[in-house]
Amino acid sequence: MFIYQQLYKTEYQKQNLIIPQILVLNVLTVYFTFNLVSTWQDKMLYINESNVKDILTWEKTFEAVEVAMKRLSSGQTVQMPRTHTIIPGSDNVLLTMPGYLKDEKFGALGCKLVTYFPGNPKRTEALPSINANIMILDEATGIMKAVVAGTEITTQRTSAASAVATKYLYVNQGKACNILAILGTGIQGRIHAEMFRHFFHFQEIRLWNRTKEKAKSLAEELNRKFDTNVFKYYENNESCVRGADVIVTTTASPVHIVHYAWVKPGAHINAVGASRNHFSELDEQLYRNSDLYLDSVETMKPEMAGLDMLTDSLRGEVGAVINKMIPSSPNERPTIFNGGGMAVEDCAVGRAVYDLYHERKI
Ligand SMILES: NC(=O)C1=CN([C@@H]2O[C@H](COP(=O)(O)OP(=O)(O)OC[C@H]3O[C@@H](n4cnc5c(N)ncnc54)[C@H](O)[C@@H]3O)[C@@H](O)[C@H]2O)C=CC1
Numbered sequence: 001m002f003i004y005q006q007l008y009k010t011e012y013q014k015q016n017l018i019i020p021q022i023l024v025l026n027v028l029t030v031y032f033t034f035n036l037v038s039t040w041q042d043k044m045l046y047i048n049e050s051n052v053k054d055i056l057t058w059e060k061t062f063e064a065v066e067v068a069m070k071r072l073s074s075g076q077t078v079q080m081p082r083t084h085t086i087i088p089g090s091d092n093v094l095l096t097m098p099g100y101l102k103d104e105k106f107g108a109l110g111c112k113l114v115t116y117f118p119g120n121p122k123r124t125e126a127l128p129s130i131n132a133n134i135m136i137l138d139e140a141t142g143i144m145k146a147v148v149a150g151t152e153i154t155t156q157r158t159s160a161a162s163a164v165a166t167k168y169l170y171v172n173q174g175k176a177c178n179i180l181a182i183l184g185t186g187i188q189g190r191i192h193a194e195m196f197r198h199f200f201h202f203q204e205i206r207l208w209n210r211t212k213e214k215a216k217s218l219a220e221e222l223n224r225k226f227d228t229n230v231f232k233y234y235e236n237n238e239s240c241v242r243g244a245d246v247i248v249t250t251t252a253s254p255v256h257i258v259h260y261a262w263v264k265p266g267a268h269i270n271a272v273g274a275s276r277n278h279f280s281e282l283d284e285q286l287y288r289n290s291d292l293y294l295d296s297v298e299t300m301k302p303e304m305a306g307l308d309m310l311t312d313s314l315r316g317e318v319g320a321v322i323n324k325m326i327p328s329s330p331n332e333r334p335t336i337f338n339g340g341g342m343a344v345e346d347c348a349v350g351r352a353v354y355d356l357y358h359e360r361k362i
Pocket residue numbers: 116118121129130154158183184185186187188189209210211250251252253254255272273274275339340341342
């Protein structure tokens with residue numbers, strides 16, 4: 001660039017054309033230099049959270065998660081155990097979640113980087129406790145095609161996993177969807193309340209939270225939003241759970257918040273919350289007296305303390321029920337879906353977002 005400037009400076013100075021010519025040459029030089037040295041690496045796409053929120057529908061997320069569960073249980077995925085990098089002296093953790101899913105529509109090679117910083121919502125400027133990005137890599141070359149913002153995807157796909165489980169383990173058994181109880185009204189509590197209303201049309205949706213005011217204000221907000229009165233706020237977790245057809249736990253509680261004695265026979269439970277003391281929201285008696293289904297047995301083995309003692313309860317994976325490899329539970333024992341969250345779900349939804357982004361030419 002410097003040489004061009006020197007050459008043209010002397011040649012054009014006399015004709016008073018120096019400034020426009022140098023500008024044009026500089027622009028051309030930058031353009032050609034960039035295109036010679038720039039490669040695929042410099043052109044990687046970032047699909048941000050606003051884009052994801054604009055293009056991703058609950059129906060698409062549900063479909064992608066259903067496919068991911070099916071493919072996992074029929075051996076068409078590779079999902080490595082996730083790593084937990086815990087920041088010393090805190091509850092803050094960075095997880096890496098690599099996975100590969102073979103599927104024409106939702107297949108992808110990817111890896112989610114997700115942080116869980118439980119103090120974030122209490123910051124002066126509140127932030128979500130979970131923040132994520134999903135890398136989507138080219139299956140043939142291993143080159144990164146895009147990074148897709150993964151916070152909204154994590155929110156939606158976690159609730160969609162509960163919805164898929166509820167469909168196959170409960171609704172398809174012809175059981176009633178009258179009362180839904182949701183314990184925990186953070187990000188997951190909210191999305192479960194809205195998504196389950198959307199897909200299953202519950203007549204009453206009960207909300208309980210450790211900080212009672214939050215459950216109250218969410219119930220009021222959602223009743224206003226949907227011009228309804230199906231959302232009810234409960235002060236007490238026991239009365240919230242008693243009589244419910246479907247129960248969802250979405251807290252970081254290290255102690256049990258649902259006890260077997262409170263659960264209606266034949267009810268279905270989605271246990272979503274994962275604290276440092278993983279999957280502790282339900283009491284042991286409930287686990288022992290229920291039919292337990294997981295999203296991935298392999299992935300949950302290292303993470304779910306006490307799983308090896310639940311062999312009598314463990315029926316298998318939801319994907320195996322969808323694939324009709326195992327039957328669902330028609331009996332009066334409660335069913336539990338313990339969804340730990342799967343990398344292949346993130347790959348499937350990430351791929352869907354990547355395709356939608358290009359279809360819409362954003
Ligand atoms: N299984 C999965 O795929 C996923 C699981 N999660 C887990 O779900 C839980 C909720 O996540 P978000 O809604 O995004 O977080 P959030 O920070 O928005 O909400 C946390 C909720 O946990 C409650 N809580 C915290 N400590 C508690 C305690 N000691 N007793 C009772 N309630 C307590 C809070 O009141 C709040 O309702 C977390 O444990 C998170 O790790 C989140 C995303 C994916």
